[in-house]
Structures are given as structure tokens and as C-alpha cells.
Amino acid sequence: MSIRSKVLASAVGSAIVMAVALHALFLWEQQKARYRDIEMRARAFLAMLAVGVLEPMSRNDQQGVDAVVAGVAEQDLEVVDIAYVCVLDNQRVVLTHTDPSLFGTVMSDHFSLLAAGAPDVVVREEGDLLLVSKPIVTRVHKNPAIRWGTAIVAVRLHKLKEEQKIALMRFLLGSLGISITLVLVVGWMLRRIVLLPIKKLHQAASAFTVGDYSARIVLKTRDEMEALADTFNEMAREIQSHTRHLEETIRERTKELEEANKKLKELATTDGLTGLYNYRFFEETIRMEVRRAQRQGLPLSLLMIDLDHFKVYNDTHGHQMGDEVLKTVARIMKYRLRSTDFPCRYGGEEFAIILPGTGFEEAMKLAEEVRGLVEAHPFPGEEKQPEGKLTISIGVATYPYHAEDEISLVRAADMALYTAKQKGRNRVESPGQV
Amino acid sequence: MVVSADIIIAERLKRIMLKRAIFVVLVVTLAVACSDNRTGIARAQGATAENGCKEGSVVPEKLRFGLAGYWGGMGDEKSFSPFVDMLSKSVGIPIEIKLFDAYESLVRALQSGELEIALLPPLAYVQAKAKMPCLKPLRTIVVSGHVMYRGYVLVRNDADIIKPKDLRGKRLALVEPWSSSGYLFPLAWLMRSNLHPTQDLGSIVLTNSHHECIKAVLDGRVDACGTFEGAVQKARRDGLPTEMLRVVGVTGRIPNDAVVVHPKVSQTVKDSLDKAFDRLNTTTPEGRIALAPLLDITGFALTDDHFYDHVRSVMKKVSILGLDL
Numbered sequence A: 001m002s003i004r005s006k007v008l009a010s011a012v013g014s015a016i017v018m019a020v021a022l023h024a025l026f027l028w029e030q031q032k033a034r035y036r037d038i039e040m041r042a043r044a045f046l047a048m049l050a051v052g053v054l055e056p057m058s059r060n061d062q063q064g065v066d067a068v069v070a071g072v073a074e075q076d077l078e079v080v081d082i083a084y085v086c087v088l089d090n091q092r093v094v095l096t097h098t099d100p101s102l103f104g105t106v107m108s109d110h111f112s113l114l115a116a117g118a119p120d121v122v123v124r125e126e127g128d129l130l131l132v133s134k135p136i137v138t139r140v141h142k143n144p145a146i147r148w149g150t151a152i153v154a155v156r157l158h159k160l161k162e163e164q165k166i167a168l169m170r171f172l173l174g175s176l177g178i179s180i181t182l183v184l185v186v187g188w189m190l191r192r193i194v195l196l197p198i199k200k201l202h203q204a205a206s207a208f209t210v211g212d213y214s215a216r217i218v219l220k221t222r223d224e225m226e227a228l229a230d231t232f233n234e235m236a237r238e239i240q241s242h243t244r245h246l247e248e249t250i251r252e253r254t255k256e257l258e259e260a261n262k263k264l265k266e267l268a269t270t271d272g273l274t275g276l277y278n279y280r281f282f283e284e285t286i287r288m289e290v291r292r293a294q295r296q297g298l299p300l301s302l303l304m305i306d307l308d309h310f311k312v313y314n315d316t317h318g319h320q321m322g323d324e325v326l327k328t329v330a331r332i333m334k335y336r337l338r339s340t341d342f343p344c345r346y347g348g349e350e351f352a353i354i355l356p357g358t359g360f361e362e363a364m365k366l367a368e369e370v371r372g373l374v375e376a377h378p379f380p381g382e383e384k385q386p387e388g389k390l391t392i393s394i395g396v397a398t399y400p401y402h403a404e405d406e407i408s409l410v411r412a413a414d415m416a417l418y419t420a421k422q423k424g425r426n427r428v429e430s431p432g433q434v
Numbered sequence B: 001m002v003v004s005a006d007i008i009i010a011e012r013l014k015r016i017m018l019k020r021a022i023f024v025v026l027v028v029t030l031a032v033a034c035s036d037n038r039t040g041i042a043r044a045q046g047a048t049a050e051n052g053c054k055e056g057s058v059v060p061e062k063l064r065f066g067l068a069g070y071w072g073g074m075g076d077e078k079s080f081s082p083f084v085d086m087l088s089k090s091v092g093i094p095i096e097i098k099l100f101d102a103y104e105s106l107v108r109a110l111q112s113g114e115l116e117i118a119l120l121p122p123l124a125y126v127q128a129k130a131k132m133p134c135l136k137p138l139r140t141i142v143v144s145g146h147v148m149y150r151g152y153v154l155v156r157n158d159a160d161i162i163k164p165k166d167l168r169g170k171r172l173a174l175v176e177p178w179s180s181s182g183y184l185f186p187l188a189w190l191m192r193s194n195l196h197p198t199q200d201l202g203s204i205v206l207t208n209s210h211h212e213c214i215k216a217v218l219d220g221r222v223d224a225c226g227t228f229e230g231a232v233q234k235a236r237r238d239g240l241p242t243e244m245l246r247v248v249g250v251t252g253r254i255p256n257d258a259v260v261v262h263p264k265v266s267q268t269v270k271d272s273l274d275k276a277f278d279r280l281n282t283t284t285p286e287g288r289i290a291l292a293p294l295l296d297i298t299g300f301a302l303t304d305d306h307f308y309d310h311v312r313s314v315m316k317k318v319s320i321l322g323l324d325l
Helices: A003-058 A062-073 A110-117 A158-209 A224-269 A279-296 A310-336 A360-376 A406-422 B005-039 B077-091 B103-111 B122-131 B180-192 B210-219 B229-237 B267-279 B285-291 B305-319
Strands: A081-089 A094-097 A122-126 A129-140 A143-156 A300-307 A342-347 A350-356 A392-399 B063-068 B095-100 B117-120 B136-143 B148-156 B171-174 B203-206 B224-228 B245-255 B258-261 B297-302
Touching: A003 A062, A003 A081, A003 A122, A003 A129, A003 A143, A003 A158, A062 A081, A062 A094, A081 A110, A110 A122, A110 A129, A110 A143, A129 B297, A143 B136, A143 B297, A158 A224, A224 A279, A279 A300, A279 A342, A279 A350, A279 A406, A300 A310, A300 A360, A300 A406, A310 A342, A310 A350, A310 A360, A350 A360, A360 A392, A392 A406, B063 B077, B063 B103, B077 B095, B077 B267, B077 B285, B095 B103, B103 B117, B103 B122, B117 B122, B122 B180, B122 B258, B122 B305, B136 B267, B136 B305, B148 B180, B148 B210, B148 B229, B171 B180, B171 B210, B180 B210, B180 B224, B180 B245, B180 B305, B210 B224, B210 B229, B210 B245, B224 B229, B245 B305, B258 B267, B267 B297, B285 B297
Parallel strands: B063 B095, B063 B117, B171 B203, B171 B224
Antiparallel strands: A081 A094, A081 A143, A122 A129, A129 A143, A300 A350, A300 A392, A342 A350, B117 B258, B136 B258, B136 B297, B148 B224, B148 B245
């Protein structure tokens, strides 16, 4: 059950309870007042009648009594609906009655007996009738001296009861109207004071949950709702700034991580000394590139390179100098190669260069250039080499001319290198030349 | 401030005494008020002697009942026989009716002991009571259900007298100085209307009877007449053209005539009479027969002397005129 329904239900409930209570009180009071009014009018009517009939009754003037009763009965009594009027003598004989057939009869009903015996006004409600009686008396000093008879009037109450029904209907409609008005007013106030702020709060909170941290509530109700909205806005600001900070941190961390990973990858695929790809990388790449060449129907050449008499150089100049030679050879290779080529350190003083999309002729040409560049390069202490200079031998093999897969390609290039070594070093050889 | 204990005690005692005094006064006042209310009329019929009046002891052979001839209409003493028969039968003593034309002679007859019972008009009763302090009203007559009536000041309906002041310089007929509605109350009405009866009016004539008074107006011998409603009704019954009359003044309420019994008469007789009068009203067929001869009298109500106090106060007001009362 929503707050709206709850509050509306309590408002309607209270309104109805109040209306019913008020209605009951009002009706009770109204009924009392109307009853009193009717009784007073009946009493006044009887007082008038008693004074009027005194003379004709005392003179035993039947016509006079009739005339007085007729005259008095014609009086406009407004709300009083007279059922009957009668005048009885002391023996309860009817002297006059609205129903002429009763003339001369002796009234022996309960009220007539009561009225005839009572020294003063008697009021009784019998069924739908209000019966009022008054003795017709001559008084001296307000003391009764001679009683001539009794006047009785019966007033119908059904009109009063009908009026009460109408009043009830009117009041019910009134209370219904009040209830509806109350509901509308309370509903409107509720909407304005509670529901709209809550709705705004809800919207802002919903926006928040889907990540819109810029959501804010604008309320000018100057009450607890505004305070709540302010608190929400403050919280939102806090969360927004905190989140922004967090995002920045995460972005930084991610960047750092990416860099670290890149470095790690580089480390995993690079030879630490020469900066060329390492043997592991060579193995993966040659397999991958041969497959690619197979798929695309392109040639792939492999150069296997070995420094000539490098053991001599190392023994003569030490490992540090040897390492410098390796670095320099690597630099020369990188310098001459294209960005699509993969120069790798195969192990020790051996290098391998994968040349994707490169045919045999082109590979031979490139190998020759690299060999020439190394030969031409002045290495410190190379004069102490057996040939007087530092050189390299290169074996060239090309897929698909010399091999059908990566293993046979490597073997073919190796064989060519072996051939170059056999033929006196500082030269480029291919399998065909075996 | 130092107050001694004695003074405080004395003050308290004073207050207590004062409270007690107030309480006693209240209780006494209340008791008197209550007893007065309850016994006001009962006292009037009490048998014990008061104010130095001795209780009557005479049981007369016959009761002579004097009343104004007016009550019998045109009839003589014999016409009262139904009334006399019933009363005699009730009391057990023969009743004899005596009719009087003037109230003064009626009072005088009562005073002299020629009458045992009298029906006195209010002013005549007050005058008689003044002369016979032991006189007590037994009953007040009930006329057409009422114990009081009003006097009328009548003019001819063609007269140019509309308001009381129009009576200036006019001739007014009154009945006689012993009449209430025919003398005392019309004079009081004139005074209340800022008219001096002798100085402002042209003349005042006494007609000695209500009938004559009404006739004088109708004849044009006078311009106005002071009388009462019963007299007008009687005049109409007697064939006078009362439709030619108009009322220009209504007096204050006047108590009806009083039935008095001479103080000498024994209380037992008085009690029998009281009982007889109690039954004598038009609520019973016998009462209706008995009262038939007595014009408009429909019963006899229990009364006391205070009922006539109003007449005395009016008398006092009118007495400043210095007229013959």
C-alpha cells in the first residue's frame, strides 16, 4: 500500500467518522428541537383553545364550543399537522371532535383517562401521534376553582419523521460532499507536500542507480522534504566526486597495468642483449607465418645467420666485447630490415630473420646486403680474426621452394648455412646450391 | 501588622452570626411565601375568629339572599325558583330572594341584618367590607367561565369620538358611585388617558343602571357611557340597537361580584352554603337548571378578600379626584 493510499484511506476514514458523528449529534439535536417546537406549538394551540372554549363551555353553548374549535383549528400552525382536536367535559363526554361521529360519546382511551384526571398539561407520544391535553379551568389567583373539561390535541409526527429523513439525506449528501472535498484537498496537499517531493527523490535515486551521478533534486518546500533533498544532493555530490576520483584511479591503474603487461610481453619475446626477438618468439612466429603463407599463397623466406669464428673473437677480446659485436650485428640487421621482417636471436652467435611475403631472389639479395654491411663494418679487434675481419655466413631458404612446412624450412636454411660455413664462410648460400 | 487572636475570633463570630441571621430570614420568608400560596384561599373559609371577629352563631330560619335586580334579567323574585330550590335543598334552610335596584340599598340591608346572604358587586363589597370588617367573601361568581371582567366606555358608532382625548367637552354617562364598571373603573380609565373627569369633560350624568346608561348613548342624550360587556349583551337581548355602539375605552380587569354571608350566621350554615355553591355550576345538568335564572352566572369560585385588593387600589387612585365614592 502506497503512502498516498494509506494517508488517503485515513483521511477518508476520519472524515467519514467525523461526518457520521456530527450527523448523529446534529440529527439528535434537531430532532429534540423540532419535537420541542411541535410540543410548544401544540401547547400554545391548546392554551388558545382552552381560553376560547371557556366561555361557551361554561354557558353550555355547544355551537359556541364548535365555533371556537373550528376557529382555532383554522389557525396556521405551520409545521404542526393536527390529527384531531377534541374537547371533553368532566365526564369525558365529547363536546366537540374533529371526527363529528364521536360527538356525545364517552372517551375511555388511556390518554383521555389520563388527561381528564391530570390537573395540568399532559404530553404523551403514542405511535405516530403526539398527544397533548390541557384542563379547561377557571382560576382565582392562579388556583383552579372550576374545571369545565379537557382540551386534547393530537399532532401527527410523520411529517416530522419525513423531515428527519430528508434532513438525514441532506446531511448524508453534505457529509459525502465534505468527504470528497476533504479527500481532494488532502490528496492535493499530500501530492504537493509529500508525493511530489518523494517522486522527485525517487527519480533522482533511480537515475543514480543507473549511473547518472549528476542527478539532483530541486525542492523549495521549506520542510523536512527540502532538508531530505538537501541531504540527498550532498550525498550525491559526495558519491559523484568519490566516483570520479575512483574512475581516475582505475584509469591510471589500468594504464599502468597495460604498460606493465606490454613491457612483460616485450620481455617475454625480446632478447635482452640484442633487443631482437628471442628464440621462443621465433618458434611461434615461424609457425604462424608459414601457415599464413600457406593460406595466402605467398612466399616466405628464412635467413639463418652465424658469426664466423665468433669463439675466436670471444676468446681473444672477452665476452663483453663479444656481446658488443652481437649488439652491433643486431643493429645492422634492424637497420637494413623492413618493419614487417622479424630479426631474431636464434641462440649464441646465431640469428634468424623471418621475411614474410619475400621470394627467394629478394631474400638472397637482402642476405647479401646484410652480409656485406657486416663485412664492411669495422669491429674493434677484428683484425685478430682468422680472416682478419669479422664476418657472417647466411643460409637462405624459401617456402614453398625449399620446404613444405616450418620445420623443413628451418632445416633447409640450416643446411644452407652449413653449406656456407663449409664453403669458407662470409658468404650466402641456399639449399639449391648444396 | 500584629492582630490579636481575640479580634480574629470576634470577627469570625460576627460573620457566623450574620450568616445565621440571613439564613433564618430566608427560611422564614420562604415559609411565609409558601404557606401564603397554599393557604391563601383556604384561610378565607376558615372557621376560627380573626382580627377580633367573633364566630357567628345564628342559624336563621330562612336565608334572605339579596342581589341586584340586574341578575334576574326582567324577572322578579319568583323567577329565581330553580336556583332557590337547589340551594335550599343543599343547605337545608329555605332561601328567600330579595332584589335591589341600587347597590347602596343592598349594602345597607346587609349591614342592618335584613339579609343573611348578598351578591355584592366588587366596589359595593369593598365598601361593605369597610363598614363590616368581619365580612368575608364566600365565593366569587363565575360569569361565562371568567372570574374577572372589563368595563367598556361606549359611544355611538356615528360619533366623532375615536380616541380618549376626543371625549373633551363631551357628556359622559356613568351608572352610580357604587358601580365598578359603571363608575370607578371608567374614572380610572379617564385618568390614565390624561383626562380629568370634571375639568376636561363637558358633564357627567349618573343613570343609576347600566341599561339606562347604554340607552342614553343610543338616544343621544349623552356622548359616552361607562358600563361592561355583560350589560351590552343584556341590552341586545332586551332589543336595544347595540350594533350602533362602539368601544373607545376598555378598563383594567375587575374582579367579579362576591357572594357574602353576614358575619352573624353560624359557621355550620356557612360551610353548608360553601358546599352548595361548590356544586353549583354549569358543568352538571342540575347546576345548569339552577343557574338558568341568573344571567350569565356559570358557577361560584372559591375566593378571598385579597381578590378585591385591586379595587381598593383603584379606589385610592380615583379618590384624589374628591368625587363622591
